[in-house]
Amino acid sequence: MGLTILLTICWLLLTILITYPKKLSRRECVFLFLVILDINISVSWILGYELGKIEISKQTSTYLMYVVYRSVLVPLLPVLCINLLLVCRTFLQKTLPVAGYLVAVWGLETLCIRYKAFTFPDFNMLKELVVAGSYLLIAVLLLKWFRYAFAKEEVGLP
Amino acid sequence: MSIFAIDKFDQNEWFVIIGAVVTYTGLLLLPKRLPTSTTLLLCIWAFTTPKFYDFTLGGGLFDYYDVNDSPRYCIMDLVSYFFFAPFGYFFIYFYEWLRARGRAVVFYILGWSLVAVGVEWLMVYFHVLTYKNGYTIAYSFVIYLFTQSMTLVFYHWLTRPPKQASSDLRTE
Numbered sequence: 497m498g499l500t501i502l503l504t505i506c507w508l509l510l511t512i513l514i515t516y517p518k519k520l521s522r523r524e525c526v527f528l529f530l531v532i533l534d535i536n537i538s539v540s541w542i543l544g545y546e547l548g549k550i551e552i553s554k555q556t557s558t559y560l561m562y563v564v565y566r567s568v569l570v571p572l573l574p575v576l577c578i579n580l581l582l583v584c585r586t587f588l589q590k591t592l593p594v595a596g597y598l599v600a601v602w603g604l605e606t607l608c609i610r611y612k613a614f615t616f617p618d619f620n621m622l623k624e625l626v627v628a629g630s631y632l633l634i635a636v637l638l639l640k641w642f643r644y645a646f647a648k649e650e651v652g653l654p
Numbered sequence: 655m656s657i658f659a660i661d662k663f664d665q666n667e668w669f670v671i672i673g674a675v676v677t678y679t680g681l682l683l684l685p686k687r688l689p690t691s692t693t694l695l696l697c698i699w700a701f702t703t704p705k706f707y708d709f710t711l712g713g714g715l716f717d718y719y720d721v722n723d724s725p726r727y728c729i730m731d732l733v734s735y736f737f738f739a740p741f742g743y744f745f746i747y748f749y750e751w752l753r754a755r756g757r758a759v760v761f762y763i764l765g766w767s768l769v770a771v772g773v774e775w776l777m778v779y780f781h782v783l784t785y786k787n788g789y790t791i792a793y794s795f796v797i798y799l800f801t802q803s804m805t806l807v808f809y810h811w812l813t814r815p816p817k818q819a820s821s822d823l824r825t826e
Contacts, residue, residue, distance in 0.1 A: 522811070522812060522816075523691055523695060523812065526695055526699075526812065527694075527695060527698065530695070530698045530699060530701075530702045531698065533702055533706070534698075534701065534702055534705060537705055537706065537709045538727070541709055541713070541727055542657055542727060545713065545714075545725075545727075546657050546726065546727055547657075552714065552715075553715075554715060556715065559714065559715040563710055563714075567706060567710070642691075645691075646690065646691045
């Protein structure tokens with residue numbers, strides 16, 4: 497059941513990203529998604545298997561839940577959040593997508609813990625939210641770099 | 655032992671380092687055929703996909719193989735992903751150079767999958783990869799077929815012009 501819910505959320509978020517108007521180009525979305533995915537795979541492996549701070553499920557369906565969360569949802573949420581941040585004009589408006597992003601991370605982690613995709617023997621939700629916040633910050637910095645590096649050279653590419 | 659530390663510096667480390675030097679030299683020496691951002695994204699794609707497989711199939715619940723000396727995450731694992739990265743560029747570079755289209759794409763992907771299996775065989779020979787739990791190179795061949803097909807889909811999606819150009823928001 498947990499895997500079904502998570503896959504449905506994945507489908508919904510991907511559909512929103514693909515169909516809704518967005519400020520990020522295709523290249524920017526892909527760049528942010530892949531780099532955050534790379535970082536998150538390393539971070540989750542180190543926290544889970546090297547340091548033992550996160551206990552990852554040993555059952556196939558819940559392990560797949562963890563894989564979907566780690567590999568799709570975690571990199572996708574900052575991309576969606578940045579799209580919304582770029583639409584917002586005032587500081588107050590910009591706080592809403594950030595708050596929404598943290599609430600979404602909190603909700604999805606609660607769902608994963610509820611279905612025992614992973615548990616926190618030596619970690620907690622606050623630390624996870626700090627990690628999620630760091631990903632958002634990294635995504636903002638990466639986007640700035642990408643636009644700085646390629647704005648002049650490749651204007652008009654999709 | 656600390657994270658990222660190398661257990662023993664021997665043939666697998668040398669293979670990865672020499673392989674990375676050779677592939678990046680090739681990347682720099684080939685005449686430019688693709689925009690720089692496309693090259694970067696193809697390299698990141700080819701960096702990410704083996705990493706995803708290694709940390710999903712190679713480790714974790716399935717645990718089908720070890721990369722380098724142990725199941726631990728060491729710095730040479732990271733170097734090995736840098737070694738893979740230019741292959742994404744080479745794959746598309748020769749696809750464009752040969753103008754492989756239509757049925758030729760089938761043979762192009764099959765050919766590259768055989769090349770990938772050859773490289774993987776060398777990696778097994780030099781102990782960069784150690785199979786476990788019944789995993790064989792035949793499984794990798796299927797994974798290469800799938801991954802390279804996805805790489806082509808990714809490339810065409812990336813370079814496809816936007817359908818509609820709005821004055822403000824991009825609606826692709």
